[in-house]
Structure formats: structure tokens, C-alpha cells
Amino acid sequence: xxxxxxxxxxxxxxxxxxxxxxxxxxxxxxxxxxxxxxxxxxxxxxxxxxxxxxxxxxxxxxxxxxxxxxxxxxxxxxxxxxxxxxxxxxxxxxxxxxxxxxxxxxxxxxxxxxxxxxxxxxxxxxxxxxxxxxxxxxxxxxxxxxxxxxxxxxxxxxxxxxxxxxxxxxxxxxxxxxxxxxxxxxxxxxxxxxxxxxxxxxxxxxxxxxx
Amino acid sequence: xxxxxxxxxxxxxxxxxxxxxxxxxxxxxxxxxxxxxxxxxxxxxxxxxxxxxxxxxxxxxxxxxxxxxxxxxxxxxxxxxxxxxxxxxxxxxxxx
Numbered sequence: 315x316x317x318x319x320x321x322x323x324x325x326x327x328x329x330x331x332x333x334x335x336x337x338x339x340x341x342x343x344x345x346x347x348x349x350x351x352x353x354x355x356x357x358x359x360x361x362x363x364x365x366x367x368x369x370x371x372x373x374x375x376x377x378x379x380x381x382x383x384x385x386x387x388x389x390x391x392x393x394x395x396x397x398x399x400x401x402x403x404x405x406x407x408x409x410x411x412x413x414x415x416x417x418x419x420x421x422x423x424x425x426x427x428x429x430x431x432x433x434x435x436x437x438x439x440x441x442x443x444x445x446x447x448x449x450x451x452x453x454x455x456x457x458x459x460x461x462x463x464x465x466x467x468x469x470x471x472x473x474x475x476x477x478x479x480x481x482x483x484x485x486x487x488x489x490x491x492x493x494x495x496x497x498x499x500x501x502x503x504x505x506x507x508x509x510x511x512x513x514x515x516x517x518x519x520x521x522x523x524x525x
Numbered sequence: 526x527x528x529x530x531x532x533x534x535x536x537x538x539x540x541x542x543x544x545x546x547x548x549x550x551x552x553x554x555x556x557x558x559x560x561x562x563x564x565x566x567x568x569x570x571x572x573x574x575x576x577x578x579x580x581x582x583x584x585x586x587x588x589x590x591x592x593x594x595x596x597x598x599x600x601x602x603x604x605x606x607x608x609x610x611x612x613x614x615x616x617x618x619x620x621x
Binding site: 335336338339342343346347350351354360361364367368371372375376425426427439440445446449450453464468469471474489492493496497499500503504507 | 531534535537538539541542544566569570572573574576577578579580581582583585586589590592593594596597598600601
């Protein structure tokens with residue numbers, strides 16, 4: 315996660331624009347992962363995502379003076395990456411472009427996988443290499459309109475409003491897609507997670523940091 | 526407000542994000558208190574989010590940072606100063 319404060323960033327940007335161009339390395343380092351994740355949410359392919367992220371970062375450098383200090387640098391960058399990735403997708407795809415508008419199964423009812431309980435500690439679960447591949451695959455298999463929203467929210471940690479602004483969607487639609495994406499992943503991935511019996515305590519302990 | 530299971534599910538995502546109203550929150554928690562099924566679903570969704578957010582999922586390609594910064598360096602060497610503004614007008618928004 316980016317560590318620089320908005321003021322640090324503002325002064326970095328001002329110095330870069332004033333001629334200390336080398337500082338762009340420093341400005342972008344906390345966000346290079348964000349750029350890659352955003353690109354792969356659209357393009358799926360690792361190599362394409364890297365190319366698009368690189369190109370978008372260079373574009374960000376070239377148009378750095380266009381950045382408005384009221385905006386967050388992260389969302390500004392995400393928008394540039396998103397545009398770059400989407401334009402590449404349009405150029406490359408021979409199939410009909412899967413729309414960022416309503417996915418075709420939008421009217422299906424979403425029901426979660428029913429589980430007795432699940433108690434595996436997430437960080438330990440990821441020690442199983444195949445689980446991270448399964449998760450990546452499950453995310454890649456989401457309809458694009460859901461996948462992008464999911465990645466921006468749950469990997470890039472953008473707010474609902476920021477995602478709405480970036481994608482040009484209503485916040486409510488972003489929420490609905492996020493809900494569906496999460497439920498689809500729950501349904502697909504739950505069978506691969508180990509079941510543990512519930513002790514019935516500490517159920518909401520994880521809510522502390524989120525709410 | 527009383528909720529049955531099916532009506533709780535659509536709220537779980539917003540509940541995890543903390544973006545439900547106080548009334549909805551109370552109703553959801555009241556339901557979760559004595560519904561093992563929905564509690565387990567909530568746990569599993571939440572855990573999947575933790576797993577998905579982990580850096581080991583979609584880890585950066587090896588050498589990504591090196592290649593990126595090499596390209597940036599090339600760009601910097603071109604000695605093109607970033608444009609003052611996309612429309613060519615300096616509106617002073619970055620002035621200190």
C-alpha cells in the first residue's frame with residue numbers, strides 16, 4: 315500500500331514538474347503494483363497487463379502537469395491504466411468485446427454456496443500454491459464488468475465512489491456488481507476451502523478494522 | 526426490521542464494507558446471531574476477500590519493477606519535460 319501522504323506526493327509532483335525528473339521513479343514506486351493489478355483486471359494476460367501498465371505509467375509521466383491536486387494520484391493513475399488497458403483490449407480482440415455494461419447473466423438470482431462453517435486461517439491457506447491459482451482463475455472467469463469492479467475494490471482498495479468515477483457508473487451499480495462478484499467467488503471457491511467446525515466465538519472480531 | 530436468510534445475502538457485501546444503515550446493520554446482526562448458515566457464508570465471503578487481497582494472489586511478474594524503471598529511465602533521458610497541461614494552459618493548480 316502506498317505510504318506517501320498526499321502532501322508528500324504534491325511536493326514530489328511539483329519538483330518533478332520543476333525539473334527534478336528523476337523523482338518520478340520515487341513517485342510511481344508505491345503505485346506500480348496498483349497499475350499492474352488494474353491492467354490485469356481488464357486484460358487477464360500477464361504479459362499484456364505488464365505492457366499496458368508500463369505504457370500507462372509513461373503516459374502518466376508525460377501528462378503529469380494535467381494532474382489536479384484535488385484528485386487522488388492513485389485514482390488518477392488507475393483511470394489512465396484503465397483507459398490504456400481498455401483501448402488495447404478493443405484493438406486486440408477478435409471476439410465481440412465483452413461489455414463493461416451489464417453482463418449477460420445480470421438477472422440470474424445469486425445464491426451463495428452453503429457452508430457448515432469455515433475456519434481456516436487465510437494466510438495459512440495461501441501456503442497451498444494451488445489455492446492462489448484457483449483464486450486467480452475464479453477472478454479471471456468473472457464477467458468483465460464484475461471482475462473490474464471486484465479488482466478495483468478488493469485488490470486496489472478503491473472506494474465505491476472512486477470506482478464509480480473511474481468507470482463512469484452509478485455508485486449503486488458498482489455496489490450491485492461488487493456484491494455479485496463476491497457471491498460468485500464465494501460459490502466457486504468455497505468448495506476448495508477447508509472446513510472447520512465452528513467454535514462460535516470471535517465471529518465479528520475481523521469487523522473491527524473494516525467498519 | 527426482520528430478515529430471513531435470502532434477504533440477508535444481498536446485504537452481506539455492503540455489511541462487510543460497513544456501508545449499511547444502522548437499522549440494516551442491527552437487523553443483519555440479529556439474524557446472524559442465531560443463523561449458523563448465514564454466519565458461515567459471511568465468514569467465507571470475508572475470508573475469500575482476505576485471500577484475494579493477499580499479494581500472493583496476482584503477484585507481480587518477476588522483474589516487473591526492474592523493467593518498468595528501466596523504461597522510465599529511458600523516457601526521462603529523452604529530456605522531454607512533462608507537458609505543462611493537457612490543453613497547454615498552466616492553471617497553476619500545482620503551485621505551492
